[in-house]
Amino acid sequence: MISAGGVGFDISCGVRTVLTGISLQEVRLVQRQLADSLCEQIPAGLGSEGAIMLEAIDMERMLQGGARWAIEQGWGDADDLERIEEGGAVAGARPECVSERAKKRQRREMGTLGSGNHYLEIQAISEIYDEKIAKAYGLAPDHVVVTIHCGSRGLGHQVGSDFLGEMLPAAEAAGISLPDRELACAPIRSEVGERYLGAMRAATNCALANREILGHLARRVMRHFFPQAEMPLLFDVSHNTCKVEIHAVEGKQRELFVHRKGATRAFGPGHPSLPASLRDAGQPVLIGGSMGTGSYILAGMATSEEKAFSSACHGAGRAMSRHAAAKQWNGRQVSDELYGRGIIIRSPSSRGIAEEAPGAYKDIGAVVASAERAGLARRVARLAPVVCVKG
Amino acid sequence: MAERGWQHFPHKSDLGICGWGPTMDAAFEEAALARTAAVTRADVASATRVDIRCEAADPELLLVAWLNAVIYEMAVRRMLFGRFEVRISGVDLGRDDQPRAARTRLRTQGCHLQRIERVAGRGRPMVGALRCRRLREPSDGYVTFHEDRLHNMVHRARRRDARPRNHLRRRTIAARYGRQGVHPDGKRRVAARNRPCGVCDARCALGLRFSNRRGLPHSIRAGAE
Numbered sequence: 001m002i003s004a005g006g007v008g009f010d011i012s013c014g015v016r017t018v019l020t021g022i023s024l025q026e027v028r029l030v031q032r033q034l035a036d037s038l039c040e041q042i043p044a045g046l047g048s049e050g051a052i053m054l055e056a057i058d059m060e061r062m063l064q065g066g067a068r069w070a071i072e073q074g075w076g077d078a079d080d081l082e083r084i085e086e087g088g089a090v091a092g093a094r095p096e097c098v099s100e101r102a103k104k105r106q107r108r109e110m111g112t113l114g115s116g117n118h119y120l121e122i123q124a125i126s127e128i129y130d131e132k133i134a135k136a137y138g139l140a141p142d143h144v145v146v147t148i149h150c151g152s153r154g155l156g157h158q159v160g161s162d163f164l165g166e167m168l169p170a171a172e173a174a175g176i177s178l179p180d181r182e183l184a185c186a187p188i189r190s191e192v193g194e195r196y197l198g199a200m201r202a203a204t205n206c207a208l209a210n211r212e213i214l215g216h217l218a219r220r221v222m223r224h225f226f227p228q229a230e231m232p233l234l235f236d237v238s239h240n241t242c243k244v245e246i247h248a249v250e251g252k253q254r255e256l257f258v259h260r261k262g263a264t265r266a267f268g269p270g271h272p273s274l275p276a277s278l279r280d281a282g283q284p285v286l287i288g289g290s291m292g293t294g295s296y297i298l299a300g301m302a303t304s305e306e307k308a309f310s311s312a313c314h315g316a317g318r319a320m321s322r323h324a325a326a327k328q329w330n331g332r333q334v335s336d337e338l339y340g341r342g343i344i345i346r347s348p349s350s351r352g353i354a355e356e357a358p359g360a361y362k363d364i365g366a367v368v369a370s371a372e373r374a375g376l377a378r379r380v381a382r383l384a385p386v387v388c389v390k391g
Numbered sequence: 392m393a394e395r396g397w398q399h400f401p402h403k404s405d406l407g408i409c410g411w412g413p414t415m416d417a418a419f420e421e422a423a424l425a426r427t428a429a430v431t432r433a434d435v436a437s438a439t440r441v442d443i444r445c446e447a448a449d450p451e452l453l454l455v456a457w458l459n460a461v462i463y464e465m466a467v468r469r470m471l472f473g474r475f476e477v478r479i480s481g482v483d484l485g486r487d488d489q490p491r492a493a494r495t496r497l498r499t500q501g502c503h504l505q506r507i508e509r510v511a512g513r514g515r516p517m518v519g520a521l522r523c524r525r526l527r528e529p530s531d532g533y534v535t536f537h538e539d540r541l542h543n544m545v546h547r548a549r550r551r552d553a554r555p556r557n558h559l560r561r562r563t564i565a566a567r568y569g570r571q572g573v574h575p576d577g578k579r580r581v582a583a584r585n586r587p588c589g590v591c592d593a594r595c596a597l598g599l600r601f602s603n604r605r606g607l608p609h610s611i612r613a614g615a616e
Contacts, residue, residue: 049469104467105467154466158463161459164455168452181451317404320401321401321402321404321405322404322406323401323406323407324401
């Protein structure tokens, strides 16, 4: 079976981290200007639109080509491709299965951050837990990295909504009683299932292209302030996907459709799909925390294959709803408090800041420690936020 | 409790919205108002009518389809809606003298259904129609447009840690009073409403439209219904 709800509505929402080699002290000198420039250059917020407007032919190419398409257009670096899941583009995408409404929504939304918990952060590496893996990843204490969290914007949501309605009767026809209608699903080999798979892969490519463009915009700003900076991509990994992978089930290698909703792929050391430069260390697992408490970089462990089909958590998780957070905090108050701690927040929405207040999230340290104890991914480095552009 | 109204409520990590009214039509209208209120608390004044037709197999799915259609129109037209007129037909709703409450869960970019209470009837198509309003100036003294970048500029100009540069001040003035100095409260109206934008051929629906990468407003329409 394949489930639209099991993939989620922000299809291929994910995180990418770019190394900079710049020290925190250097960033502190231009921290405010950097925050303003990133805010100016990175369109953020609900319904935000960027400078890129796609014609129909470009839309088709983007949905097929993903990050590769973005690089061909000059919005990215070809060296990034080996550090992106699936080499930057998922095979089997079928743009013709994506509705015109979805394409229309995305027409002006390429290279935008979106709203909610999506962000672009400049983060300082505040603690190293595993020096060997950190070295393999290129992480050094007090250096800063740029981390981007966003997804497939309006297109992905429209694809999810379109197929949710189609899959409900399909599930009923297949004799499946759903405990929750959002878990609407269809047999993979059915007409609806195959169309969803093609559309979902196209939406995944949209997300990969979007993050590549955002990475390009962020690099452009960083290089304005630090012209000498080399900014290689550490990794780009999605956490709302369904992918065909080979896993051991009851001792046999089987091809599975692995749904990950709010879960990150976490391949352990030696996995053949990892690039050679990362194969010994294992896949970087990028875990977003909150804009006050920081984030983590983990490394996939070999035991995660057996325990969770090579998956790990994707973030801290909310401790309270957006509604409750907006009632408890004021955006300006949160922003001022974080400014006092050396963290500059830029967002088009004061209410959005309140909803994303650090107190609204679980303790990220406890979450990643649990993931490590469970044998899913080991801690490599802790990242402290310095600048946060919030959607 | 009032005869009709809406509210937001906490739902796990998301925002829940609830609209209620004497009929399901009214409950759907209130649910859509709750959706708009999740974006902005600013008053949205009438300017343009948009008709939307939705069909679904049952009332729950119709509510999802309805709110997602509103979100879609907001996204592609770059508009906010402030008044809704819903007509649901083609379904046996049973006795319509009982109050209805439509509840749903709102996520970042869409709505996902929880339930509709006291609703009978399944399996037939239903229809909704939508009327929208144009933004007008809220009571706190400056314009909060739905365009995030301008919204950001206006607010940033007021922050202590980001003093506005001259061009930002100009944009702020444009945001408050329009490029032609017309205050958007409608006291001084421009006669030609819904006229084409001077830069592109699009018509401005909300009073402001952005077309270029710098987010500069290049078309402002004054007047309100």
